[in-house]
Every structure is written in structure tokens, then in C-alpha cells.
Amino acid sequence: MxxxxxxxxxxxxxxxxxxxxxEGTDSNNGGGGGGGGGGNTLPQGLCNATNRCPDGQFCFNGICAPGCTSNKDCGDSMYCDTEDIGPPFYCKNKSVxxxxxxxxxxxxxxxxxxxxxxxxxxxxxxxxxxxxxxxxxxxxxxxxxxxxxxxxxxxxxxxxxxxxxxxxxxxxxxxxxxxxxxxxxxxxxxxxxxxxxxxxxxxxxxxxxxxxxxxxxxxxxxxxxxxxxxxxxxxxxxxxxxxxxxxxxxxxx
Structure with missing residues (x-):
């Protein structure tokens, strides 16, 4: 001490x-989006305007990438810490x-x-x-x-x-x-x-x-x-x- x-x-x-x-301190990090045009489901790891990425990931040029750009990319108990060292930024627990x-x-x-x-x-x-x-x-x-x-x-x-x-x-x-x-x-x-x-x-x-x-x-x-x-x-x-x-x-x- x-x-x-x-x-x-x-x-x-x-x-x-x-x-x-x-950096990526929790496995339940939040994820943001992208989706499949015309209601079609895209292959895993791909995204567009209607098919979102899993929590803790964001859509970058049609590909799901680790991290986040805003709170919408994170789960309910998480937030996107854009004040952290980055980019990329990562989802963190809202409370400690x-x-x-x-x-x-x-x-x-x-x-x-x-x-x-x-x-x-x-x-x-x-x-x-x-x-x-x-x-x-x-x-x-x-x-x-x-x-x-x-x-x-x-x-x-x-x-x-x-x-x-x-x-x-x-x-x-x-x-x-x-x-x-x-x-x-x-x-x-x-x-x-x-x-x-x-x-x-x-x-x-x-x-x-x-x-x-x-x-x-x-x-x-x-x-x-x-x-x-x-x-x-x-x-x-x-x-x-x-x-x-x-x-x-x-x-x-």
C-alpha cells in the first residue's frame, strides 16, 4: 500500500x-447494429441496416466488429464508454x-x-x-x-x-x-x-x-x-x- x-x-x-x-472486461458486452435487406437473414458475422450485431459488437462496413459506438450497441445493464481509450470503445457495466x-x-x-x-x-x-x-x-x-x-x-x-x-x-x-x-x-x-x-x-x-x-x-x-x-x-x-x-x-x- x-x-x-x-x-x-x-x-x-x-x-x-x-x-x-x-477493454472488453465483461462477456455480456452490448452490441449494435446492422441488418439484412428485404427481411433476409444474413450469415453470422455480417450485418446491415436491419440485422443487428450481437451485444458488444457494432456494424462496420457490413461486418460485426468487437466494441461499440453508442449505448444501443450494449445490453441493458451495460453502457458504451466512449470516454475510454479508443476507438474502438467497449461496453462496460453501468454500476460497479x-x-x-x-x-x-x-x-x-x-x-x-x-x-x-x-x-x-x-x-x-x-x-x-x-x-x-x-x-x-x-x-x-x-x-x-x-x-x-x-x-x-x-x-x-x-x-x-x-x-x-x-x-x-x-x-x-x-x-x-x-x-x-x-x-x-x-x-x-x-x-x-x-x-x-x-x-x-x-x-x-x-x-x-x-x-x-x-x-x-x-x-x-x-x-x-x-x-x-x-x-x-x-x-x-x-x-x-x-x-x-x-x-x-x-x-x-
Whole structure:
């Protein structure tokens, strides 16, 4: 967590970039159209003005292509995220489900910090938790490098953890540590719910604070006020003691 926070801070200090949600993250993505002239049914994979493509696909020059151009190409519970990195764009869940146990997620997922995330692969791809959140962390556009055992001061357990695409209204569930939608904040990353990040206290769990790393920062980190968590004032710490420097965040003592 601390390593990820420092890596995010470095990324945000460099600047913002275009980003967006999750590429083909759901199998029930919506589909848009095209159809068969004169009421004739076209062969599978072809489309025209009256024969629509399956959900999650759109009609491109008479051929059904993966992705979407508008919400009509998506199923009822999905929307076309045209603010994502693209084209092509993809259908996403209108709302983001949360979890408290692995049993609430798909068989290929685990419950990670109240969000369903793909299980770590047996052979983990090389990724750098010190560059977590940047386009150079070794993960795809919709995942970040996470080290579940960062206390051992190695990177051997780091893997690319996926997080859910942003919902239609752009407001992510707070989850266990807070979350905010990546609307262009992390360059080279898609529109997904950034765990632990925030724009204000509403993005954090109840009674937590959104702590900005420096004056006029757009994003901050959700802090519980426990020792070692970020702070800018004493009242943000359970100990009522914050070690910080003027204009920058510190840590709770």
C-alpha cells in the first residue's frame, strides 16, 4: 500500500494523461447494429441496416466488429464508454459491484479490497510496483502493479491486478480503501476505479480523509489516520500527531 502510494504520487507529479476504462472486461458486452435487406437473414458475422450485431459488437462496413459506438450497441445493464481509450470503445457495466468474499466474484476472480479482480496468474508477468499506476509499470491499460507482500522489501510477489471499469455515472464505490475513476489522471491507463485514490472525502470510507500530497494537487490518498497513513494536519490522525512539511503531506505518528 505504501509503495503504491509513493508510486502514484510520482506519476501524478509528472502530469495527467488521457485514460479510460476496461477493454472488453465483461462477456455480456452490448452490441449494435446492422441488418439484412428485404427481411433476409444474413450469415453470422455480417450485418446491415436491419440485422443487428450481437451485444458488444457494432456494424462496420457490413461486418460485426468487437466494441461499440453508442449505448444501443450494449445490453441493458451495460453502457458504451466512449470516454475510454479508443476507438474502438467497449461496453462496460453501468454500476460497479463490490464484494466481501471471493464467493461473490467469478471463478476466475478474487475479492481484492472489496473489488472483484482477476486471480494472480501462476506465472506472474514482470511488473514494477515502484512504477504502479504509470504506463511503464508492466501491466496493461486496465491493471496496476500490486505487491501483496511489500513488507518483505522485495518485488518477487508483485503482479498485475485488474480493477473494475468506471460505472456510467463515473462514481466508483469506495471499497475498502476508497476509489476514484481515472478520468485522465494516470497517463496511459484506462478508465477504471483507482483503489485508494480520491478527489475529496466522498471518495473515501466514512470517517476517512482525502489527503492531497501537495498544495493544489488534484488527487490524493484516502487515509484512515492510523500510524504511517498520510496526513496534512494533526486532526487527520488518530494519535492527533502528524509529521509533515509546509505545502506537503506527511504521515501520522
Amino acid at each position: 505504501k509503495r503504491m502510494m509513493m508510486a502514484f504520487l510520482l506519476v501524478l507529479a509528472v502530469g495527467c494523461g488521457n485514460s479510460s476504462g476496461g 459491484p463490490t464484494c466481501t468474499s471471493d464467493s461473490q466474484c467469478a471463478a476466475t476472480q478474487v475479492c481484492l479490497k472489496n473489488f472483484c479482480s482477476l486471480k494472480p496468474p501462476e506465472v506472474k508477468p514482470a511488473c514494477d510496483p515502484d512504477r504502479s499506476g504509470s504506463a511503464e509499470d508492466g501491466c496493461d491499460k486496465y491493471a496496476i502493479c500490486v505487491d501483496p507482500n511489500e513488507q518483505n522489501n522485495t518485488k518477487q510477489d508483485a503482479y498485475c491486478a485488474s480493477f473494475p471499469p468506471c460505472p456510467q455515472d463515473g462514481v466508483c464505490p469506495t471499497g475498502q480503501f476508497g476509489a476514484v475513476c481515472n478520468d485522465g489522471y494516470l497517463s496511459g491507463k484506462g478508465r477504471f476505479c483507482m483503489e485508494g485514490m480520491c478527489k475529496d472525502n466522498s471518495n473515501c470510507p466514512s470517517s476517512w480523509n482525502c489527503v492531497k500530497p501537495y498544495t493544489n494537487a488534484v488527487l490524493g490518498f484516502c487515509s484512515s489516520g492510523a500510524p504511517g497513513m498520510p496526513c496534512t494536519s494533526n486532526d487527520q490522525c488518530a494519535s492527533n500527531s502528524c509529521a509533515s512539511f509546509p505545502g506537503m503531506s506527511g504521515v501520522c505518528m
